[in-house]
Amino acid sequence: MDLKYVGKDIPRVDAYEKVTGTTKYMSDLSFDGMLWGKVLRSIHPHALIKSIDTSKAKALPGVEAVVTWEDVPGLNGFGIAIQDQPVLCKDKVRYAGDAVAAVAAVSKEIAEEAALLIEVEYEVLPVVDDPIRAIEPDSPKVHESGNILLHTEIRKGDIDKGFDEADLIIENTYYASRQEHAFLETEDGIALIEEDGTLTVYAGSHYPHRDQLQLSRCLNMPVEKIRVVSSPVGGAFGGKDELTIQPIMALLALKTGKPVKMVMPREESIISYWKRHPMIMIYRTGVKRDGTLVANDVKVYADTGAYASLGGPILNLALESSCGLYRIPHVHIDGYSVYTNNGISGAFRGFGVPQVTFAMESQMDIIAEKLGLDPIEFRRKNILKKGEVAPIGHHITTDVESEAVLDAMEGSRLWRERERYRGTDKNRPWIKRGVGLALSWQGMGLGVGLPDFGDAVIEMDPDGGFIVRVGCVEIGQGAMTVYAQVAAEALRFPIERIRVVIGDTRNAPDAGPTTASRAAYVGGKAIFLAAEEMNEKIKGYASGMLSVSPDEIEIDDGSAYVKTAKDKRVSYEEISSYAIERGGLPVAEGHFDLPTADKAIEGAFGLPHHIYSCCGQIAAVEVNTLTGQARVTDGAVVVDAGTVINQGGLEGQSEGGFVMGTGYALTEDLIIENGVVKTPNFSTYIIPTSKDMPSSIETIPVTNYESTGPFGAKGIGEIGMVPTAPAVTNAIYDAADIRVFKIPATGERIYELLKQKKGENK
Amino acid sequence: MKDIILKVNGRKYNLRIDESMTLLKVLREELELTGTKEGCGEGECGACTVLMDGKAVNSCLVLACEAEGHDITTIEGLADGELLSDIQEAFIEHQAFQCGFCTPGMIMTIKGFLDENPNPTEDEIEEAIAGNLCRCTGYKPIVAAVKDLVERRGNDGYNR
Numbered sequence: 001m002d003l004k005y006v007g008k009d010i011p012r013v014d015a016y017e018k019v020t021g022t023t024k025y026m027s028d029l030s031f032d033g034m035l036w037g038k039v040l041r042s043i044h045p046h047a048l049i050k051s052i053d054t055s056k057a058k059a060l061p062g063v064e065a066v067v068t069w070e071d072v073p074g075l076n077g078f079g080i081a082i083q084d085q086p087v088l089c090k091d092k093v094r095y096a097g098d099a100v101a102a103v104a105a106v107s108k109e110i111a112e113e114a115a116l117l118i119e120v121e122y123e124v125l126p127v128v129d130d131p132i133r134a135i136e137p138d139s140p141k142v143h144e145s146g147n148i149l150l151h152t153e154i155r156k157g158d159i160d161k162g163f164d165e166a167d168l169i170i171e172n173t174y175y176a177s178r179q180e181h182a183f184l185e186t187e188d189g190i191a192l193i194e195e196d197g198t199l200t201v202y203a204g205s206h207y208p209h210r211d212q213l214q215l216s217r218c219l220n221m222p223v224e225k226i227r228v229v230s231s232p233v234g235g236a237f238g239g240k241d242e243l244t245i246q247p248i249m250a251l252l253a254l255k256t257g258k259p260v261k262m263v264m265p266r267e268e269s270i271i272s273y274w275k276r277h278p279m280i281m282i283y284r285t286g287v288k289r290d291g292t293l294v295a296n297d298v299k300v301y302a303d304t305g306a307y308a309s310l311g312g313p314i315l316n317l318a319l320e321s322s323c324g325l326y327r328i329p330h331v332h333i334d335g336y337s338v339y340t341n342n343g344i345s346g347a348f349r350g351f352g353v354p355q356v357t358f359a360m361e362s363q364m365d366i367i368a369e370k371l372g373l374d375p376i377e378f379r380r381k382n383i384l385k386k387g388e389v390a391p392i393g394h395h396i397t398t399d400v401e402s403e404a405v406l407d408a409m410e411g412s413r414l415w416r417e418r419e420r421y422r423g424t425d426k427n428r429p430w431i432k433r434g435v436g437l438a439l440s441w442q443g444m445g446l447g448v449g450l451p452d453f454g455d456a457v458i459e460m461d462p463d464g465g466f467i468v469r470v471g472c473v474e475i476g477q478g479a480m481t482v483y484a485q486v487a488a489e490a491l492r493f494p495i496e497r498i499r500v501v502i503g504d505t506r507n508a509p510d511a512g513p514t515t516a517s518r519a520a521y522v523g524g525k526a527i528f529l530a531a532e533e534m535n536e537k538i539k540g541y542a543s544g545m546l547s548v549s550p551d552e553i554e555i556d557d558g559s560a561y562v563k564t565a566k567d568k569r570v571s572y573e574e575i576s577s578y579a580i581e582r583g584g585l586p587v588a589e590g591h592f593d594l595p596t597a598d599k600a601i602e603g604a605f606g607l608p609h610h611i612y613s614c615c616g617q618i619a620a621v622e623v624n625t626l627t628g629q630a631r632v633t634d635g636a637v638v639v640d641a642g643t644v645i646n647q648g649g650l651e652g653q654s655e656g657g658f659v660m661g662t663g664y665a666l667t668e669d670l671i672i673e674n675g676v677v678k679t680p681n682f683s684t685y686i687i688p689t690s691k692d693m694p695s696s697i698e699t700i701p702v703t704n705y706e707s708t709g710p711f712g713a714k715g716i717g718e719i720g721m722v723p724t725a726p727a728v729t730n731a732i733y734d735a736a737d738i739r740v741f742k743i744p745a746t747g748e749r750i751y752e753l754l755k756q757k758k759g760e761n762k
Numbered sequence: 763m764k765d766i767i768l769k770v771n772g773r774k775y776n777l778r779i780d781e782s783m784t785l786l787k788v789l790r791e792e793l794e795l796t797g798t799k800e801g802c803g804e805g806e807c808g809a810c811t812v813l814m815d816g817k818a819v820n821s822c823l824v825l826a827c828e829a830e831g832h833d834i835t836t837i838e839g840l841a842d843g844e845l846l847s848d849i850q851e852a853f854i855e856h857q858a859f860q861c862g863f864c865t866p867g868m869i870m871t872i873k874g875f876l877d878e879n880p881n882p883t884e885d886e887i888e889e890a891i892a893g894n895l896c897r898c899t900g901y902k903p904i905v906a907a908v909k910d911l912v913e914r915r916g917n918d919g920y921n922r
Binding site: 011012014015016017018019020021022023024025027028030181182183184185186232233234235236237263265266475476477478648649651652655656657658659660681682683687688689690691693697 | 798838889
């Protein structure tokens with residue numbers, strides 16, 4: 001197909017506003033008579049609430065409302081999967097940061113002062129801070145129901161037989177840290193009551209329609225009376241998937257009848273909201289002498305913190321990918337998602353998969369070295385292909401470009417020239433260099449048994465242009481641009497005259513969450529289907545205007561003409577006037593159901609997925625053996641992308657993912673001790689800066705046409721950071737002969753490992 | 763409360779403010795210049811960067827009353843009407859932003875830096891923006907945009 005917009009170098013449609021500072025994020029909005037909200041949070045990680053006295057706060061001049069659990073009109077609970085998190089705690093707090101009360105006042109300062117005047121009497125309870133200890137029967141309980149949120153066990157083949165067949169068995173325990181999203185815009189927004197009584201909530205998130213549903217439950221209001229606007233977002237990465245400040249702002253707005261704005265201070269944001277699950281992963285992997293994998297026994301403990309949110313689905317997605325993209329006949333996977341008083345864990349780019357990929361791809365590297373095999377050859381020998389049985393027992397029935405990804409990794413500049421990047425620095429002999437790689441796969445979409453669809457609407461405007469409406473959000477990934485490109489291509493219409501409206505429950509139809517790498521794929525496909533219907537309508541009008549049958553009409557570049565007589569044509573401006581005279585402008589709808597697997601995996605809700613993305617990465621690392629400091633100097637990202645809709649967007653996701661992954665590998669660790677966050681700001685929680693950026697990152701897309709996606713595209717948003725950590729730690733091994741079992745591989749940890757190695761060698 | 767005259771983007775504003783107000787707060791809440799962002803409020807992220815007498819500062823760490831008598835430039839003052847500055851154009855061309863929240867601060871840092879050092883090396887560019895955190899892009903396209911811009915300015919002697 002001759003494409004005009006898809007795959008072309010199209011500038012982002014939101015570019016002008018973003019570089020001029022005129023983009024209005026939710027935190028930039030203000031309204032007349034607006035109040036400021038402030039939350040009072042628990043300082044205790046685990047305690048009973050004996051009493052809450054708000055009288056002094058209420059008496060402070062300038063305070064217009066103080067709310068507690070008593071003011072929650074509906075269900076005092078939210079959570080995407082399980083609604084066990086109180087909007088405002090009633091009798092118990094489960095983490096330091098749990099919301100207890102909130103204030104609305106005429107200024108931010110008065111609101112802050114008033115919050116401190118609320119008197120809460122606590123009875124402190126013992127803290128549960130170790131997920132393995134938490135599942136012991138005598139552990140204090142975070143929830144009445146016990147500390148196990150989810151236990152999933154999956155068996156395939158006969159694990160004992162598998163280990164009997166193995167010539168080599170490698171057993172290790174891996175630890176992955178708690179990662180903070182560190183989006184630059186914290187959880188901010190405004191809630192207000194419209195003249196007609198509608199509650200409007202402006203707050204950045206991944207899914208306005210689900211926020212609307214959750215708010216409706218908490219506030220006991222019909223969804224039609226709630227409007228949520230959640231786009232554009234100043235970064236999210238999964239951290240704004242679950243509700244954050246929305247219900248509290250809404251309560252304050254309902255109580256006062258005035259607009260209430262809240263802006264989370266950075267420290268409060270870090271302490272109070274979502275994180276990547278820390279995981280403890282015990283792996284036992286069996287392999288034959290010739291490099292054939294025969295058995296994998298995986299045990300995962302995920303620390304989900306105080307509330308459920310997406311802890312269950314995250315565990316299951318992690319388990320699905322826990323054995324890598326490999327053919328392994330005998331598998332036993334045993335996973336626990338466990339409540340603790342360690343903050344709250346939830347969705348984060350990769351959704352559990354970066355953790356297990358760190359473990360599995362470290363195992364692969366160790367085995368390849370022990371058997372003297374090339375790491376790519378070893379993976380190729382075991383790689384899972386379409387039609388084969390995955391580790392959790394289902395057949396892979398869609399294209400996952402596993403072999404092509406390995407081929408492209410092998411062909412990448414960094415791998416071909418890896419000898420140039422290895423060895424000891426001549427001038428600084430304490431600098432050791434190495435190259436490592438890792439491969440990953442991840443299910444796209446929400447999984448079997450879950451509603452997973454997208455709707456889009458295309459309207460012709462009175463000037464003969466188009467408005468495209470789709471409910472996903474712009475979190476920075478470039479969704480609006482992709483939507484404009486897909487619409488322009490499918491409508492065969494100039495992109496400049498297409499306006500994209502997203503992220504607003506009133507003005508855009510439900511297209512599901514902007515998560516799971518699904519927004520471009522699902523939203524794009526729904527737009528494509530709506531465009532097909534619109535084209536038919538346009539042909540219908542043109543046939544009336546030109547007095548020929550619709551079959552004889554062709555459309556291109558904003559006009560419709562008779563195929564056999566191209567000078568007989570009408571412009572879309574003329575069509576729009578014609579349509580208005582006949583009752584109204586054309587509107588078309590597209591609905592797309594994301595294809596799911598035929599059969600579910602028993603005992604593992606949501607599994608399997610049906611479409612997978614695959615990504616391989618290579619990292620070159622230098623380790624300073626005097627200080628322990630490691631830095632990533634070069635990278636290569638190979639991603640199974642389907643058709644590339646926007647090359648700049650793809651590179652942005654791949655480079656951004658890779659750099660976020662290097663942070664996860666080397667520095668990022670949200671430390672919680674006895675339930676208290678020790679790293680609540682950017683001087684203690686260290687994310688990569690421009691100085692930490694590799695000098696090159698080569699992005700290589702594998703562009704097999706995905707038959708179900710818009711113009712053959714597939715999602716790539718999450719996978720870009722999934723294999724980075726093990727690529728980096730495998731490179732550290734290559735450089736300095738030390739194996740990292742705990743990420744991040746901070747300077748201190750590497751220094752200790754180097755010291756241990758020195759001791760062993762003596 | 764204190765009366766001050768603040769000069770922002772060439773325009774003078776007479777303001778009555780609380781002495782404790784930061785420049786960031788005054789820009790965003792009093793002048794409604796919301797292009798300048800708050801990312802941390804404690805000088806760690808650079809999202810609130812503006813120019814004070816041509817030098818990049820974290821506006822969350824400057825008291826508004828101490829900004830009196832200085833020329834303040836924010837992102838809103840960079841384009842000449844519809845005509846974007848060449849830094850902004852380079853950002854668009856290189857897709858040097860994603861969510862865009864760090865972008866105004868990043869652009870202001872680059873503006874202040876290039877005005878002082880028109881021919882930087884790549885290392886110097888990386889050093890210059892090291893105080894501006896970006897979580898989306900991985901920084902590569904930002905550095906590429908600046909490098910490209912420096913080259914172009916060098917070629918046609920053009921600077922706006």
